[in-house]
Amino acid sequence: MDIFIQQLINGVTLGSVYAVVALGYTMVYGIIQLINFAHGEVVLIGAMVAFSVITALAPGGWPPLMVVAAGTMVAIPVCMAIGYGLERAAYRPLRNAPRLAPLISAIGMSIILQHLALLVWSRNFIAFPQIIRSEPYHIGGAIITNVQIAIIATSVAMMAGLALIVYRTRLGTAMRATAQNQHVAGLMGVDINRIIAVTFLIAAALAAVAGVMVGSYYGIAHYQMGSLLGLKAFSAAVLGGIGNLPGAMLGGVLLGVVEALGAGYIGDFTDNWFGSNYQDVFAFMVLIAVLVFRPTGLLGERVGERT
């Protein structure tokens, strides 16, 4: 039982990071039906930039929280600039092209970003300076750390903030209108280009924060970490129902929990034939299963195929 609660805690922590990244996928998909293949790389850049800032400031004797906050504050605009650049350079010119064209362009951008990160931050694993001391709290026999609490709290705050923007502001209304029907929204006076750009900016800002959270949780970063994380977050978005914001949040947390429990128990279930090193398989299994059996996801209403 303790192991179960422990895996649950770990799963929810990781899952809330997935959820924040998944929101980025789902927002962009909802508005222009594009899988922003390079979104995982934006998360990666967020983690790396934060790493550089934190490493530089760490010896300065500032309070640790301020150092992390500074790292995040630098990562956010950098990622937003990249997100905006992606949209302008790789996607906007292809908005009316056949469906596969922007996807291929996105794959190209993801390769470019990944290898630029390699050039700047090397191909080695990078250790985040452990400036925040991990404080364990005991719940029964399980442990939750202050870092985990911070990650979950930050994620919830980000999601709440996003929900406020989308459902309570004029900008949000315009975004939802554009997602519903771009053409009609345009006729109603919505500046489509601006709304799409803003969507990318918000998604990128979320990605930056997610990057910082992932980096601090695992304590390490690597130039290839973005693609796997991105893929899992995309799976989470599909699980929840792509284009659906609450769905992305639900899908993210669920996927995190499935992964953690799966990794924790797969040995028991399979008589130790499979071990926790199969953890990464679960996300893909979930993805394939959802797409095959319920392509609309848990909360989605969009139909997988339009005629």
Next chain:
Amino acid sequence: MKGRHPALVWVGAGLVGIALLALPFALAQAGTAWVRITNFAILYVLLALGLNIVVGFAGLLDLGYIAFYALGAYVYALLASPHFGLHLPFWLILPIGALVACLFGVLLGAPTLKLRGDYLAIVTLGFGEIIRIFLNNLSQPVNITNGPQGVSRIDPFRFGGFDFGKSETLFGLAFSGPVKYYYFLLAMMMAVIFVTVRLQDSRIGRAWEAVREDETAARAMGINTTNIKLLAFAMGASFGGLAGGMFAAIQGFISPESFVLVESIMVVSMVVLGGMGNVWGVILGAVLLSFAPEVLRYTVEPVQKSIFGKSLIEPEVIRMLLFGLAMVLIMRFRPAGLLPSAVRKRELAERKG
């Protein structure tokens, strides 16, 4: 093409044929390494041609294509190496590998091919990763794949006393192992080109085009789109498996490292760069991109060394940056590739409202 200067076409084809036959001896002058590099380039051509059936003909984006290559390679390695002590002949294992890859292709495709294109891309990507993760981990509790260490001492092709791993002299010419493989690969490539060109210009090829152009209309014309897509997927997978088996034999050693996501993406970029749907364009794309790292090694490296005194950026990284850039720029400025297929060109240049 039909009937236009047939004599001229035959002469041209003859000249190209002679050049291809003489090529390994010319390359051997520069070093056997170049023959090996050429062999790997042909393997990429085979992969790109296989993927072209899926992406170019039927319009399905497969981002996990390398998984089929991996399956073919592992089937060969496990059935012809000391790992299980099995040493079956290559002419038996190559088809088995293609069949296994085909089977997996059908298993993956049957439930997923009804999905819209971009979902299919992600599902295939996930499939590719799943296969790799299994190859990496299926060393316990029963050692099937030998995990990350991979399988080594894989048998070369042997036919009676004719061993592709050894050098020998025939008709006064020295045939090294790589040169023998070159001719085998060349023959395979010709066969695959023949098959794909004929398929494209057939009832099946037209059905693929119809599905690519407008699936709803294709269905209304009586085409069983699920089956016809599955056929493309299965054929592409078999070609991948076939190439994988040859890769294992030529290399003599394989590990999951050779079958990472980047490899899948590389094959996709070859197809995209050359021109989706155009067999000759795809071949051009594969040749260009598989020689790129070597060319970069011999150009960018010395330039960097002479300017900075050391190598700042590895050629591998430059290559990947160029890949990425090429994909973005081609989609933007030349979406039909370097050698567009006449049909594709119109489709991609057109702005759909």
Next chain:
Amino acid sequence: MSLLLEASGVSRRFGGVQALTGVSFSISRGEIYGLIGPNGAGKTTLFNLLTGIYLPDEGSFGFDGHPLSRLKPHQVAEAGIARTFQNIRLFANLSALENVMIGRHVRTRAGVLGAVLRDSATRREEAAIERRALELLEYVGIAARANEAAGGLPYGDQRRLEIARALATDPKLLALDEPAAGMNASETLALRKLLERIRADGTTILLIEHDMKLVMGVCDRVLVLDYGERIAEGPPGEVQKDPRVIEAYLGVPAAA
């Protein structure tokens, strides 16, 4: 005349909208049967149900003595119903000839082996496909454009090409969704002659059309839908005088 198509009590909802309510009708062999009604009356929905794109919630179709229920679109085509689309759906980047050749798919057999080996049976079949496709292009009057990309053809020719492609499947019933839309008067006249010729050559036609002059001139009988319900059926002359039809079109009760 024997029955070719029989629809009984066909209904379909989309979300909260009842698109069709218990529609029944039957078409005899050799008829040109019109399907009219104001926009949103459920005409195209009926087409999509008939051709297997949607499944009916209730009711069924019987075709040529067999039930059509639960057939997938490609099976419907195989059973002998071919259709065109309201918003033309040609394979825009393929040549006109190739478009029609694709229509022959369902009546031909060559598989992968045949394609690769090109045995004599395959070559014969391939030649027959091409010959038949050319004939059909000739038949609808656009043979001169055989090698042009379908998407680049003038609008009226695209409509004709869609008909040729549908005819290539050897249909017993040809279902046309607004074939005259966007055509000028002389093109419409030529279309009318084409429809009559198709019928004379033995193919039954189900026609959705807004051009009343064409409908009244060419159809043997007409079914009128309004808000998903059948409000009238009969020879065009009678239907035209039906007060419910006049009300549906003009939006006011007809003066008694």
